[in-house]
Amino acid sequence: MPFIPHTEDDVRAMLTAIGVDSIDDLFDEIPPTLRAKALEKLPEGMSEMEVTALMHARARMDGQPLCFIGAGAYDHHIPAAVWQIATRGEFYSAYTPYQAEASQGTLQLLYEYQSMMTALMAMDVSNASLYDGASGLAEAVLMAVRANRKSKSRRVLLPRTLHPAYRKTVRAIVSNQNIELVEVGFDARSGRTDQTALQAFAGEDFAALVVPQPNFFGVLEDVDALTDFAHANGMLAIAVVNPLAMAVLKPPGEWGDAANGGADIACGEGQPLGAPLSSGGPYFGFLCCKQDLVRQMPGRIIGKTVDLEGKTGFALTLQAREQHIRRSKATSNICTNQGLLVTAATIHMALLGGEGLARVAASCHANTATLLERLCAIDGVTRCFDGPLFHEGVLQLAAPVADVLRSLAAHNVLGGYDLAADYPELENAVLVCATEMRTEADIDEYASKLSRVIAARTQARCPVEPKFN
Amino acid sequence: MLIYEQSQPGRRAFAQAPKQRPPLDGVPTALQRANPPALPEVSEMQAVRHYTRLSRKNFSIDTEFYPLGSCTMKYNPRACNSLAMLPGLLARHPYAPDTHSQGFLACMYDLQEILKEVTGMKRVSLVPAAGAQGEFTGVAMIRAYHDARGDSARNEIIVPDAAHGTNPATAVMCGYKVREIPTLDDGDVDVEALKAVLGPQTAGIMLTNPSTVGVFERRITEIARLVHEAGGLLYYDGANLNAILGKVRPGDMGFDVIHMNLHKTFSTPHGGGGPGAGPVGVSERLIPFLPVPMVGFDGHDYHWLTEKECPQTIGKLSAFAGNAGVLLRAYVYARLLGGEGMVRVAEYATLNANYLAKRLADAGFDLAYPGRRATHEFIVTLKKQAKELGVTAMDFAKRLLDHGYHAPTTYFPLLVPECFLIEPTETEAMDALDGFVAAMVAIKAEAETSAEIVKTAPHTLPVRRLDDVRAARELDLRWQAAG
Numbered sequence: 001m002p003f004i005p006h007t008e009d010d011v012r013a014m015l016t017a018i019g020v021d022s023i024d025d026l027f028d029e030i031p032p033t034l035r036a037k038a039l040e041k042l043p044e045g046m047s048e049m050e051v052t053a054l055m056h057a058r059a060r061m062d063g064q065p066l067c068f069i070g071a072g073a074y075d076h077h078i079p080a081a082v083w084q085i086a087t088r089g090e091f092y093s094a095y096t097p098y099q100a101e102a103s104q105g106t107l108q109l110l111y112e113y114q115s116m117m118t119a120l121m122a123m124d125v126s127n128a129s130l131y132d133g134a135s136g137l138a139e140a141v142l143m144a145v146r147a148n149r150k151s152k153s154r155r156v157l158l159p160r161t162l163h164p165a166y167r168k169t170v171r172a173i174v175s176n177q178n179i180e181l182v183e184v185g186f187d188a189r190s191g192r193t194d195q196t197a198l199q200a201f202a203g204e205d206f207a208a209l210v211v212p213q214p215n216f217f218g219v220l221e222d223v224d225a226l227t228d229f230a231h232a233n234g235m236l237a238i239a240v241v242n243p244l245a246m247a248v249l250k251p252p253g254e255w256g257d258a259a260n261g262g263a264d265i266a267c268g269e270g271q272p273l274g275a276p277l278s279s280g281g282p283y284f285g286f287l288c289c290k291q292d293l294v295r296q297m298p299g300r301i302i303g304k305t306v307d308l309e310g311k312t313g314f315a316l317t318l319q320a321r322e323q324h325i326r327r328s329k330a331t332s333n334i335c336t337n338q339g340l341l342v343t344a345a346t347i348h349m350a351l352l353g354g355e356g357l358a359r360v361a362a363s364c365h366a367n368t369a370t371l372l373e374r375l376c377a378i379d380g381v382t383r384c385f386d387g388p389l390f391h392e393g394v395l396q397l398a399a400p401v402a403d404v405l406r407s408l409a410a411h412n413v414l415g416g417y418d419l420a421a422d423y424p425e426l427e428n429a430v431l432v433c434a435t436e437m438r439t440e441a442d443i444d445e446y447a448s449k450l451s452r453v454i455a456a457r458t459q460a461r462c463p464v465e466p467k468f469n
Numbered sequence: 470m471l472i473y474e475q476s477q478p479g480r481r482a483f484a485q486a487p488k489q490r491p492p493l494d495g496v497p498t499a500l501q502r503a504n505p506p507a508l509p510e511v512s513e514m515q516a517v518r519h520y521t522r523l524s525r526k527n528f529s530i531d532t533e534f535y536p537l538g539s540c541t542m543k544y545n546p547r548a549c550n551s552l553a554m555l556p557g558l559l560a561r562h563p564y565a566p567d568t569h570s571q572g573f574l575a576c577m578y579d580l581q582e583i584l585k586e587v588t589g590m591k592r593v594s595l596v597p598a599a600g601a602q603g604e605f606t607g608v609a610m611i612r613a614y615h616d617a618r619g620d621s622a623r624n625e626i627i628v629p630d631a632a633h634g635t636n637p638a639t640a641v642m643c644g645y646k647v648r649e650i651p652t653l654d655d656g657d658v659d660v661e662a663l664k665a666v667l668g669p670q671t672a673g674i675m676l677t678n679p680s681t682v683g684v685f686e687r688r689i690t691e692i693a694r695l696v697h698e699a700g701g702l703l704y705y706d707g708a709n710l711n712a713i714l715g716k717v718r719p720g721d722m723g724f725d726v727i728h729m730n731l732h733k734t735f736s737t738p739h740g741g742g743g744p745g746a747g748p749v750g751v752s753e754r755l756i757p758f759l760p761v762p763m764v765g766f767d768g769h770d771y772h773w774l775t776e777k778e779c780p781q782t783i784g785k786l787s788a789f790a791g792n793a794g795v796l797l798r799a800y801v802y803a804r805l806l807g808g809e810g811m812v813r814v815a816e817y818a819t820l821n822a823n824y825l826a827k828r829l830a831d832a833g834f835d836l837a838y839p840g841r842r843a844t845h846e847f848i849v850t851l852k853k854q855a856k857e858l859g860v861t862a863m864d865f866a867k868r869l870l871d872h873g874y875h876a877p878t879t880y881f882p883l884l885v886p887e888c889f890l891i892e893p894t895e896t897e898a899m900d901a902l903d904g905f906v907a908a909m910v911a912i913k914a915e916a917e918t919s920a921e922i923v924k925t926a927p928h929t930l931p932v933r934r935l936d937d938v939r940a941a942r943e944l945d946l947r948w949q950a951a952g
Contacts, residue, residue, distance in 0.1 A: 089531025280789025340740025
C-alpha cells in the first residue's frame with residue numbers, strides 16, 4: 001500500500017463514522033456473483049528501489065544507438081530548464097483549468113503558447129493542443145469539412161508526400177463520417193506533389209487540400225502554388241508543417257496569393273519544440289486557423305479577460321464548442337489534451353526565441369546537407385529526388401534497404417527509415433535525417449559504416465552480417 | 470505580466486542554440502521566411518523565473534487537496550516520472566528497430582498483460598492517447614464489428630443522460646445517432662426506458678460503472694443481457710475504474726470493450742490538461758479490430774503487431790504508438806502497487822468517499838443519493854442553499870479556493886441541480902478530509918450570515934472572479950504588439 005496514508009486507528013474511526021464494520025461492507029451493492037477474486041495473477045508490489053533497478057535494466061537493454069532516423073520524430077537539444085520547470089508539481093499535477101482563479105499559471109502559459117504558435121505560423125488563432133500531429137490533422141480535416149462555406153463536399157485531397165502514418169491515422173479517424181480521402185501522387189524526379197496530377201482535380205468539388213511542408217521525403221513543396229490551387233477551386237488549404245522549420249521557412253499564413261490570406265488551417269506535430277523522442281509520445285498536435293474559423297475549432301482555447309476588479313486574467317473560452325457543454329453537437333470529443341507538452345513547448349520557445357529556433361533549424365538543414373553529401377560519395381548511394389530539402393532526404397541504395405539497416409543497427413547506427421512498405425514504387429529508398437545534435441564525427445561514423453556495409457552487400461552478396469570493428 | 474512584456478530585442482538564452490546560423494543553401498528565397506516570428510526575446514534566467522512564478526499561481530495535487538470528481542486526482546508518485554525519463558527511454562526513437570527496443574517493449578507488453586488481468590478483458594491495445602480517444606476507439610470497433618458481419622443497419626448508440634459529454638460526442642464522431650435514456654431517482658439506469666429504445670437499430674450502449682452519479686449500477690447483468698439480446702455491444706467508460714480495482718471486473722460484468730484512463734486510475738500526471746492515456750481492452754469478438762500497433766511476445770523476443778498481423782484493425786490513432794511516456798509511468802505505478810496494492814486502492818478510495826459523504830451529510834449537506842453507498846465519489850446538491858441563501862454551487866466552489874481547497878467538479882452531472890461531484894481518492898488522509906468538511910461548514914455559516922463574501926469569492930487568489938462572458942464576446946486569444 002505504497003501511497004495510502006491511513007493508520008489502523010484512522011480506519012476504525014472512519015468505519016465507525018460511516019456505521020459499517022469493515023471496508024468490505026462498502027462494496028455490498030455489487031452483486032455477489034460479480035465480485036472478483038483477488039488480482040492474484042498480478043506481480044507483487046515493489047519498493048521504489050526495486051522498481052528503479054528494474055527500469056534502469058530495461059532502459060539499458062535498448063542501448064543508445066546513433067540515430068539518423070527522422071520521419072516525424074526528431075532528436076533535438078532540449079534546454080535543461082524546460083522539463084525541470086514543466087515537471088514542477090504545480091504544472092505536473094494540476095488538471096484542466098476549470099477553476100480559472102486557481103489555475104492562472106497554466107492559463108497564462110497557454111495564452112502565451114497560443115501567442116507563440118500563431119506568431120510562428122503567421123495565423124490568427126491557435127488552440128491549446130491536440131494529441132499529436134497525425135490525429136491533429138484528422139481534426140483539421142473534420143474542421144475543414146464543417147467549415148467550408150463554398151463546398152458541401154465530404155472529399156479531401158491528401159498528397160502521397162504526406163507522412164504515411166498521418167494518412168493512415170486520418171483515414172481511421174474520419175472514415176466513419178463518410179469523408180472520402182483522395183490521394184494525389186508525386187513527381188518522381190523532384191519528390192514534390194505532382195502539379196499535373198493535381199490539376200486533374202481542378203474544377204472538382206473538394207472541401208480541402210492538405211499541404212505538407214516539408215513533405216515526408218524532406219522535400220519542400222511549392223506551397224504557394226498548392227495554396228492558390230486550393231483557393232481557386234473552392235477548397236480550404238490545410239497546412240501540415242514542422243514548427244521548427246517555420247522559424248526559417250515561409251509560414252502557412254503567408255502562403256499563396258496574399259489576397260487570400262494564406263492557408264486556412266495550419267497543424268502539425270509539436271514534438272520538435274521541446275518534447276523528447278520518448279518512443280513516439282507524449283507529443284502534442286498544434287492547430288491554428290484564420291479568425292473566421294475559430295468557432296469550428298476543436299479543443300481548449302484560452303482567452304484573456306478581466307476579473308471583477310478589472311484586473312487581467314485568463315480563462316477557458318468558447319466552451320460552447322466543446323463536448324462537456326454541447327455533448328453530441330460538439331466540434332470534437334476531445335477533452336484531455338497534451339497540456340504538459342505544451343507547457344514544455346512554451347518554455348522551450350521562450351528560451352530559444354526566434355533567433356534560437358532559426359539557428360537550430362538552419363543547423364539541421366546544414367547537417368543533413370553534409371550527411372547527404374558524405375553518403376552520396378559512397379559507391380552505390382545516390383540521391384532519390386532533386387527538390388530542395390529542409391532537414392531530411394531520401395537516398396537510393398544499391399542493396400536492399402532492410403538488410404543494410406539491419407547491418408548498421410548491429411553496429412549501433414540507426415541508419416534511417418525504410419520506405420519500401422509505404423512507397424513500393426521507390427526501389428531501395430531510405431529516408432535519413434541529421435539534426436543539430438549529430439556532429440561531424442557522428443556523420444563520419446555513419447558514412448564509414450555504410451560504405452563498408454554496402455561494399456560487403458554488393459560485392460559478396462552474402463546474407464550474413466558483415467564483420468568489422 | 471506576459472513573457473512578451475519582458476522581451477528586449479537582441480536578448481537570448483545564448484547557451485541554448487547553436488553558435489552559428491548556417492545559410493539555407495538550396496532553399497529558394499520564395500520558400501524562406503521573410504520576417505522572423507514574434508517570439509519573446511528573454512534571457513535564460515528571465516524565462517526560468519517567469520515560468521516558475523507562473524507555476525505558483527496554480528492549485529495542484531502536490532500543493533492542495535483536489536477532490537475533482539470523475540478526475541481521480543490522486544498523488545502522482547515522483548518515481549513514475551523520473552523512471553520514465555531515464556535517458557535510454559527518452560532517447561528511443563519510435564522507429565528504432567526491435568533489436569534496440571526490447572527493454573521498452575517488455576514494459577509495454579507487461580502493461581498490456583496487467584491491464585488485461587485488472588479488467589478481465591481478453592486483449593489490450595495501449596495506443597489511445599486519452600479517455601476520449603479510447604472511447605472513439607471502442608465505438609469505432611463496435612462499428613467495425615457490425616460492419617464485418619454485414620449488420621450495418623445499426624445506427625444508434627444508447628447513452629444515459631448522466632454520461633460524460635465525451636460519450637455522445639464520441640458516438641457522433643463514429644457516425645452514430647445518440648439515444649439518451651433517463652436515470653432513475655436512485656441513480657441507476659432506467660431499465661424500462663432501455664428496453665423501450667433497444668432494437669435492430671441498436672449498435673451498442675456506452676455505460677460508466679460506477680456511474681457518473683457515483684453509485685454502482687446494480688442491474689448491470691440484466692442490462693448486459695438485454696443489450697446483447699438486441700444484438701448490440703456494451704462499451705464501458707473506465708473513468709471510474711479506481712473504485713472497483715480488484716473488486717469487480719468489466720469483463721465479468723459482460724462488457725465487450727472498455728477504455729481505461731491511466732491518468733486517473735494509474736496515477737499518471739494530469740499535466741494541466743494532459744497528456745493522458747486511454748488504453749482499450751476487449752472481449753473475444755472485438756480482438757481483430759483493436760488499433761495498432763500492439764506488442765507481441767513469441768516467448769523469446771518482443772515485437773510490434775501492425776496492420777500486417779492485424780488486417781481487420783480499425784487502424785492507427787496517432788503517428789506512432791500513443792503516449793508511450795505516459796504508459797511507462799503507469800507501468801512503474803502498477804509495479805509499485807502490485808495486485809494487492811491495487812485492491813487496496815479501490816478499498817481506501819471507497820472508504821474515503823463514504824467517510825467524507827457521511828461527514829458532510831452529518832454537517833447538514835444534502836447527498837444527491839442518500840440511500841446509496843458512495844463508490845469512489847459522491848454528489849452533494851446545494852439546491853437548498855441556492856434557494857434559501859442565494860449562494861450557488863459556483864459560489865461555494867470559489868470560496869473553497871480561498872480556504873485552500875480545489876473545488877470539486879461543479880454542475881456535472883447536469884441532471885443534479887447545484888451539484889458538487891466529490892472524489893477524495895485513496896491518497897488523502899483522514900485529517901485532510903476533516904479539513905475539507907470544516908471548510909464546507911465554515912462556508913455554509915458564512916452563507917447564512919454574510920452571503921456576499923461567498924458570492925464574491927475568491928478573495929485571496931491571484932485574480933478575483935473572472936468575466937467569462939467578456940472572454941467569449943471580446944475574443945483576445947493571443948498577445949499582439951502594440952500599435
